[in-house]
Amino acid sequence: MFKQTKVWLVVTVALSLLALGSACSKSESETSTNDASSSSAKVYASKGDEGTVKGVVSFNGAPPAPKKIDTSADPVCAQNNPNLTTEDTVVSDGKLANAFVYVKEGTLADGSKFADTGFPTPSEAVTLDQKGCHYMPHVMGIQTNQTLRVTNSDPTQHNVHPTPKNNPEWNQTQANGAAPIEKKFARAEVLIPVKCNQHPWMKAYVGVLKHPYYAVSGQDGSFTLKNVPPGTYTVAAWKEGGATGSEKTMQVTVAANGTAQADFAFGDATASTKPGLQMMPALEIHFGRH
């Protein structure tokens, strides 16, 4: 009997080890190094003729009602923010807030590729605060190697956990009253989800770009990309929702000292929306000047 049991145990252990070996490692498979912020890139020098890309992000049809978040797992959250709701589709008067709009690719007026152009990194930090057991802002942008300062304004403990694909992942506890956490992302990545594993409803999205041409739509759906070098660009708007969000793109041409209009629409009866952060064919072109 012992011999049979021993054989049985050895077989089960061997089988499990075999299965474990075949289980592919997520961390190993997700080490893409598509770093656009190459140090050898030609740094853009302002010529004083930069333009602007302006637009409005709309939401067609009836937006999904915000979902109530149950914060009772942490009494501090339940007390400080009992009416917390989801922020994935914030719509007022048909205008969508929290859409991340950015220049995805393009060609400058002098013919050089936008992707091959470098831009200086701002010295000031960008702040992501935890207040009322949710992240403020919900969606934000930052340049590669710019400092992200995470603060905790709540009288409870959080942990800050970005889950990037192209940058190193980190997870750090931040007690109430603790010093800000300061981190940098070396590689461009749109967008990095940030979560708090202690409060699983807490989500934020950080768009990391090698350039400064990004914005988040406000409550009126409007956005402005300032000081854009003259050229032709693919501008993308990303909206949170589902597992990966959805993105729309369009081509715009920014004339010297000009303003290009780029309006996006999500929701029903819009042009095709592709899940995930993938490039879409050009949808419409608007031109404008000051």
Place this chain on the structure above:
Amino acid sequence: MNLNRYAILVACATFFLIIAGALVTSHDAGLATPDWPLSNGQVFPKMVGNLFWEHGHRLIATSVGILTIGLVIYLYRREKRLWVRRLGLFALFAVVVQGLLGGLTVKFMLPLSVSTAHATLAQLFFCTTVSIAVFTSRSWLVDRPTLEEKGSLQLRHISVVALMIILVQLVIGATLRHSARWDQDLPKELLFIHIGGAVIVTLILGTAIFLVLRRHPNEPFLTRPATFALALLATQLVLGLAAYMTRLASPYDPQPLNPMVAITVAHVACGALVFATTIVLTLRTYRVLRPGRAYEFAESAQNA
């Protein structure tokens, strides 16, 4: 408390630990604290939010570890069979490795391979504690008449095959669970493999149960675990379907919601029970069944 009751206690505590672990995964609480073995640098942190699940799991795991040490001491004092004492040592080894895997998965931020290994070793450890409970039970130790295997399909062999297939299915299930958090879509390929595994488990375990009930209907030593296994298998299939349906909507939820958490955890727990019941059935078939004349004749004819 006699040895067998203590062994049953350890097995029940292990089952409770598997549920606690499943709750951690379903709540996405595995990284509620980035450190290990302490939680946020403390032995007893304020257990709010998901830290309740993660640190609770650690406390239960510590208790099971202590219970396992007690089991080994108990076995070495009371148990005469050397192989049973060694099985206790293996359980202790497994629970130590399991604790280390738990630490590794936190430290390396839940890599799929380590998390799956952690979930799989949990089932193997449970299997070991259930086996010790069976080997020390009165029903195992009393003299029993030997029964002949009837038919060419040996019940003992098909029970072992069922056990192996269930283990593989548990590993696939663990990989599936750890491949996508509650706010991500489940990988379709793995999902189809898991569904295919469920079909195979149903066929093989179903055959084993059918053979027990047909060939040995008056032997409760065998029919009892077989009947339990049948009921659990049916429950598990229903829970699997329910878990899939709640999980489909999960990425659109603001947080892991109770129906999804309850059903997926019940699916994990029921899977562990199907495994445990099949272990009991398999061990019992080896306890009372011997190759029948027809089988021996066929074997000798083949050898000749």
